[in-house]
Amino acid sequence: MTAAPESGPNPDHILQVGMGFFASKTLLSAVELELFTVVSGSGLTGEEIARRLGLHERSRYDFLDALVALGLLERTGSSGAEAVYSNTADATAFLDKASPAYLGGILEMANTRLYGFWGSLTEALRTGLPQNEIKTGAPGLFEGIYAEPELLRVFLDGMQGIQLGAFSALCASLELTSLRNFCDIGGANGTLSAMVATANPQLTGVSFDLPPVAPVAEANLARHGVADRVTTAVGDFFADDFPPADVYFMGNILHDWDEAQKRSLIEKAYAGLPSGGMLVAIENIIDDDRRTNAFGLLMSLNMLIELPGGFDYTGAQFDGWARAAGFDHTEVRHLAGPTSAAIAYKG
Numbered sequence: 001m002t003a004a005p006e007s008g009p010n011p012d013h014i015l016q017v018g019m020g021f022f023a024s025k026t027l028l029s030a031v032e033l034e035l036f037t038v039v040s041g042s043g044l045t046g047e048e049i050a051r052r053l054g055l056h057e058r059s060r061y062d063f064l065d066a067l068v069a070l071g072l073l074e075r076t077g078s079s080g081a082e083a084v085y086s087n088t089a090d091a092t093a094f095l096d097k098a099s100p101a102y103l104g105g106i107l108e109m110a111n112t113r114l115y116g117f118w119g120s121l122t123e124a125l126r127t128g129l130p131q132n133e134i135k136t137g138a139p140g141l142f143e144g145i146y147a148e149p150e151l152l153r154v155f156l157d158g159m160q161g162i163q164l165g166a167f168s169a170l171c172a173s174l175e176l177t178s179l180r181n182f183c184d185i186g187g188a189n190g191t192l193s194a195m196v197a198t199a200n201p202q203l204t205g206v207s208f209d210l211p212p213v214a215p216v217a218e219a220n221l222a223r224h225g226v227a228d229r230v231t232t233a234v235g236d237f238f239a240d241d242f243p244p245a246d247v248y249f250m251g252n253i254l255h256d257w258d259e260a261q262k263r264s265l266i267e268k269a270y271a272g273l274p275s276g277g278m279l280v281a282i283e284n285i286i287d288d289d290r291r292t293n294a295f296g297l298l299m300s301l302n303m304l305i306e307l308p309g310g311f312d313y314t315g316a317q318f319d320g321w322a323r324a325a326g327f328d329h330t331e332v333r334h335l336a337g338p339t340s341a342a343i344a345y346k347g
């Protein structure tokens with residue numbers, strides 16, 4: 001094979017991004033089929049995997065070897081019937097359903113919902129309109145999802161999966177020893193509340209969310225052994241006041257809404273906090289120059305797909321909204337991957 005010239009324009013990056021959905025959907029289907037859970041342990045031959053997953057004989061080895069080439073499976077032995085497939089260390093930690101760090105929930109959600117909806121991105125860019133359940137009649141994202149128990153489960157698992165690493169980093173770095181109570185606004189299944197309460201035994205807390213979410217959160221808080229210190233509160237964060245607290249968390253909340261709604265949530269947080277309190281938004285905060293956090297920018301496009309007015313934002317935008325609400329100052333603290341905590345301090 002002749003080597004390609006090393007300088008000058010190169011199509012590799014363009015092709016990698018343009019055809020990226022090949023790799024993406026291969027992983028999403030592997031998660032859907034629970035491949036990484038099935039092969040956990042010492043590994044299985046291709047034939048055994050095919051039998052357990054119900055794979056047709058035509059492409060089973062292309063599927064498995066593609067996952068090897070993508071760095072998501074290990075293979076010992078040459079290809080074909082002799083080969084044994086097992087999980088990589090990352091797949092063992094994050095893609096085996098038996099692992100406590102399983103983050104496949106977000107990939108299950110991407111497979112069930114977003115993969116299809118993103119097929120209409122061009123239409124969204126032309127119309128500015130959501131392309132999800134709202135397009136087929138649901139009154140809103142949450143109303144559409146929460147009407148179906150299985151979608152509710154997939155959505156809540158998805159939210160947890162995408163935030164888990166950031167939540168861990170937040171709990172490890174945020175100093176809360178002088179505070180007495182917290183409230184997680186839009187706390188979903190209560191995972192952040194459980195992690196904060198576990199890391200800070202002196203704190204009591206409330207996980208605040210819409211009514212259909214409360215039973216899921218209560219079961220999760222009990223499973224984490226913190227139900228005596230963390231309770232749930234149901235309500236609508238636009239219509240109701242926030243339960244008073246020394247610190248409010250908002251994980252991936254502000255990006256769901258338009259600017260006026262973002263400002264109103266930040267104002268409510270300011271009103272509910274004592275002096276010295278803080279608001280902590282855990283999101284894919286975009287760099288102020290809007291050049292480097294590609295995931296944050298793509299997440300903002302995902303808000304276009306999912307909601308009528310949502311968008312992700314920079315630390316500078318957060319600072320402007322927080323100061324306008326009365327907060328004294330803000331900081332952006334990197335947590336994990338593309339996710340940071342934007343923290344507003346009440347003077």
Ligand SMILES: C[S@@+](CC[C@H](N)C(=O)[O-])C[C@H]1O[C@@H](n2cnc3c(N)ncnc32)[C@H](O)[C@@H]1O
Binds near residue numbers: 160187188251
């Ligand atoms: C994108 S999810 C984020 C969940 C979680 N905080 C996280 O970081 O993964 C948004 C959450 O806001 C909740 N929510 C949406 N609208 C709400 C409203 N009007 N009042 C209260 N909660 C709401 C949803 O039920 C959902 O749990």
